Amino acid sequence: MSSPRQRQLLLALVTAVTVGSTVLVATANAHREAPAPESWVASWAMAPAPAGAGKSKTGFTDQTIRMIVRTSVGGTKARVRFSNRYGTQALTIGHATVALPWPDAGPGDLKPGSVKDATFSGQKSVTIPPGGTAVSDAVDMEVPWGADLAVSVFLPVETGPSTWHVYARQTAYIGSGDQSGSASGANLPETRNNYYFVTGVDVFNRTGEGAIVVLGDSITDGFMTTVNASHRWTNYLATRLNKESPGGNAPGILNAGLTGNRLTGDGTGLGFPELGANGFARFYSDVVAQPGVDTVILALGINDIWLGKRDANTIIAAMQQIAALAKADGIRVLVATLSPWNGFESAPGVVTYTPSLDSVRLAVNSYIRTTTDFDGIIDFDMALRNPADPTKLRPEWDSGDHIHPNDAGNEAMAKAIPLDLLLWDAGDKDS
Missing domain, CATH: 2.60.120 (Jelly Rolls)
Structure with a gap:
């Protein structure tokens, strides 16, 4: 049985996630449909675990x-x-x-x-x-x-x-x-x-703009952001939407990130149930069940690489199934590329990153950038990577563990997201 200190350390290590600032590639069906006004909509949510x-x-x-x-x-x-x-x-x-x-x-x-x-x-x-x-x-x-x-x-x-x-x-x-x-x-x-x-x-909600759920891991969870500051990228995004959305209306932004979460494995299998169930098991309870949801952003995968040692085909197949589940429920689905993590250690002195594992990330990102399985993509990799070494985070946005963005990095992620993928314009609302 691990000591509390060992558990804390392992949890801290197990906290890799997919994140990033965002370059978005939208498909032809980019705009959201406006739900009925004067309705209940989720404004805040958390992803529960055992x-x-x-x-x-x-x-x-x-x-x-x-x-x-x-x-x-x-x-x-x-x-x-x-x-x-x-x-x-x-x-x-x-x-x-x-x-x-x-x-x-x-x-x-x-x-x-x-x-x-x-x-x-x-x-x-x-x-x-x-x-x-x-x-x-x-x-x-x-x-x-x-x-x-x-x-x-x-x-x-x-x-x-x-x-x-x-x-x-x-x-x-x-x-x-x-x-x-x-x-x-x-x-x-x-x-x-x-x-x-x-x-x-x-x-x-007076305007009934619906809700967007982010199904993610520790990067979405804001693992290395300042406590009590609400500096997760989803918080910054909500603030930006409230300021810049047409007519001052905006959708709810729900953070369903869980530290250490994976598409293909549960926390119980690692001896840490608090890392939550896999993305499939969470989809209906953490996404579909949210009042007013019409869009989900899938931001999972990096933990499947370094922690689960899954190959690219396994991760891609899981992403495709999440997309299929969303579309079957009439929910638009966006997907985020996996951001750089060169230098990440799962424990002090224990090197986790390897070029071989990173090749899996690159293969998954190549799929994301070329597939039509989703309604659009958010390119966290391109937004966060260091131009001098694309395998690493930009130094000014690195929290210090080389995988999680700091507060400034989270803000940069929110600023980089093209809002036309998340909002509709007046023409859409009248149609």
């Missing part, structure tokens, strides 16, 4: 967890989705609230007067059986566009192992008793860098 070690495994009893999420789009109402997908026993939510954070006042504090109860069919509490999900009633509030929202959950009885997200890049605040209705964070002294049980926030 419990690993520590708090996720021991669970919670008579405790409150306060978690901060970053919305992509806003609206006039909110509802929260909770999951016990990987639980081994019933999960009871005794009290849940939604509020606006007030970090300047103190850690975990909420803006006075902003705390609102999230009920369930009119009841304060709900019990979710193992494998189940629950959604709150609509909460009347002005949900901000591209800003933080606080979700507090009181868990009165033993939860057992958690359905969670291991690398939130956002502080969660934990304390004893029911603190969900309190604006103060003073009684929430314990902190973690994880999400627990909360898997989505939907908004009643």
Whole structure:
């Protein structure tokens, strides 16, 4: 059995992902179709996984967890989705609230007067059986566009192992008793860098622009970005869309990235269930089930190379199947090339990158750039690579581990994405 330190190190290593700034090659059917206005749309989501070690495994009893999420789009109402997908026993939510954070006042504090109860069919509490999900009633509030929202959950009885997200890049605040209705964070002294049980926030959106889901790994997950800063490339993209979309309308941007995730293998097979199920197993729960989804960006594959030692044909076949699943459900599907990773070590002094393995990446990228299996491509490789050595990330965008972009690299990725692939124009909306 590995020690907590060994587990942390291995998880850090297992965190390669596909990412990058983006040159997009669109197909003839580039524009999205406008969904009906005045509808529920997902504004934030997280990709859940089974419990690993520590708090996720021991669970919670008579405790409150306060978690901060970053919305992509806003609206006039909110509802929260909770999951016990990987639980081994019933999960009871005794009290849940939604509020606006007030970090300047103190850690975990909420803006006075902003705390609102999230009920369930009119009841304060709900019990979710193992494998189940629950959604709150609509909460009347002005949900901000591209800003933080606080979700507090009181868990009165033993939860057992958690359905969670291991690398939130956002502080969660934990304390004893029911603190969900309190604006103060003073009684929430314990902190973690994880999400627990909360898997989505939907908004009643005035414009009904739909949602885009990114099915990805640690690069999408923002593994090396600044904690509590919301500097994942998907956050930067949401901000850009909110500023530049026609009429000030934008689709929701949902980050379904999981550190260490693969197309062709599960985390349990490596002894790290928190790395999640394979891309196929996640597709319906993490993509299709999102309210308002009309587009998915597939950003998986690099972990299949260095961690799974899969050949190019195996990875390509998996990508083709994801494309087929999306099209069968009427969802547009875009695909991202695999970005450079020369210099990456799976542990200090343990060289993971080899030219032979990189040849698999290059073969997969060649397929992506020439195939018609997708509705468009995002060329993360071209956007992030060092012109002086295309096998490496640009130095100014390298977080230091030679595979994950830093904050500036994530921003560059979002800026490089051609927005006409993600938005429709006035002509499309009238047609």
